[in-house]
Amino acid sequence: MNTSQPLASNLEPQRAKIVLIASLTSSLTNFRRDLMKDLIGAGFDVVAMAPDRDPIVEDELDTLGVRFVRIPMSRASVNPLADLATLAVLVRLFLQERPTAILPYTMKPIIYGGIAARLCSVPYGYFLVTGLGHVFAVEPDESVVRKLMRWMCVGLYRCAFKKAKAVFVYNDADLADITERRLVDDHSIVSMVPGSGVDLDRYRASTPPLQPIVFLMVARLLRDKGIPEYVAAARAIRARHPDAVFQLLGHYDPNPTGINKRDVAIWQQEGVVQYLGATRDVRANLADCSVFVLPSYYREGIPRSILEAMATGRAIITTDLPGCRQTVDPGVNGLLIEPRNVSSLVEAMETFIEDRAAILTMGQASRRMAEEKFDVRLVNRLLLARMQIGDNATAANVETGQHQPSGGEAAQATK
Structure with missing residues (x-):
């Protein structure tokens, strides 16, 4: 999939086709709407592929001018026959569609989309690593099965990335894993970008309520997201501060670490x-909260939920782990806590209960950071520049508020 000519050169005499592949249909409009609009603006026909039927999203995609194609894919399943079926369908669709490029994101779309693209000789492969997956989070005393799963995933990623044109990562931990586990042959194709970005016009700043203080957690209902710790901390704080409010928003997930309805x-x-x-649409919920909390120890990329809270002007409490820590300047726009540590979370929450002015000042700092680092327009300019689409700007010329290593720099940064 790697060639020497920029992808934009394929735009004439006919429009090039780029296929986005997702594991969750709603993510296409929740996280990639602006990117798809920019790709269409750059002259591409955009096709989106995802597994679940979602009429609302499909209507939104149609309005954007994006054609939607359903594919079989189970996000949580480890059934090899089901995954082979996904691969077979992607091969068939690529032979029919003849795309110029693919842009998959999340684990299964990257692996099976990348392998299918190689089998079908798709010229350009761009991969958006929003997180390598929880299997890459090395834990003490982990099972042989987990180690075997990681070994298999390493092999699959290597196969998917073999002819990649560019690989985008969100945090230094994923960058390090890609480098140290030799997932790519040429490290110059790897670039770090500041997450998926956030639409600052859609998520507008508002003044957080201070009486009562409302803590909000937005996440899929997974234990690895820190939900049990959040509940335990809420229980401890309400014993001393009964007026404090603790809210949880998110959908149930079939993942083995999912929270069940009985617990909730x-x-x-x-x-x-x-x-x-x-x-x-979380905007109303964000506007009603005082402080945003995500005590996740899941292998995050850069959590979009935090970016939306920052854009709304909310102080952040999250874990000192890759992906999460990229969103917080400690003591400036929020607080970092130890993962899996209820006492650390309680201490951070009580900091805001006892110093309510910090909710306002840190919330304002969050909005500034969102404007300087995480504006979706800046992120998409980085992506399109690296993909050699659109104007002749390079990623190095795009002001993002922080230095983003690319290529050889990225490889050196992990050594």
Whole structure:
């Protein structure tokens, strides 16, 4: 998939076709709407592929001018036959569509999209590593099965990336894993970008409420997201500060570490946490909260939920782990806590209860950081420049508020 000519040169005499591949249909409009618009503006026909039927998203894609194609894919399954079926369908579709390029994101779309593209001789492969996957998070006393899974994933990633034109990563941990595990042959194709970005016009700053203080956590209902720690911290704080409010928003997930409905019902019955269900639009919930909390120890890229909270002007509490820590300047726009540590989370929350002025000042700092580092327009300019699409700007000329290593720099940064 690697060639010497820029992709933009394929735009004439006919429009090039680029295929985005996702593991969750709603993510196409939640996270990639602006990128798809920019690709269309650069002259591409855009096709989006994802597994689940979502009429609302499909209508939005149609309005954007993006054609949607459903594919079989199970995000949580480890059934090799199901994954082979996904690969076979992608091969068939690529032979039919004859795309000029693919742009998959998340683990399964990257692996099976990349392998299918190689089998079908798709000229350009661009890969958006929003997180290598939880299997790459090395834990003490982990099982042989987990180690075997990681070994298999390393091999699959290497196969998918073999002819990649560019690989984009969100954090230094994924960058280090790609380098140290030799997932790519040429490290110059790897670039770090500041997450998926956030639409600052859509997520507008607002003044956080101070009475009562409302803590909000937005995440898929997975234990690795730190939900049990959040609930335990809420229980401890409400014993001393009964007026404090703790909210949880997010959808149930079939992942083996998923939280079940019975646990959530017990927490609500106890009165420790208000479960808000799931929503397609978190803006009202963010506007109603005082402080945003994500005590995740999941292998995050850069959590989009935090970026949306920052754009809304909210102080952040999150873990001192790759991906999460990129969003917080400690003591400036939020606080970093130890992962899996309820006491550390309680201490951070009580800091804001006792110093409510910090909610305002740190919230304002979050908005400034979102404007300087995480504006989706800046992120997309980085992506398109590295893909050699659009104007002749290079990633180094795009002001993002921080230095983003690329190529050889990226490889050196991990040594």
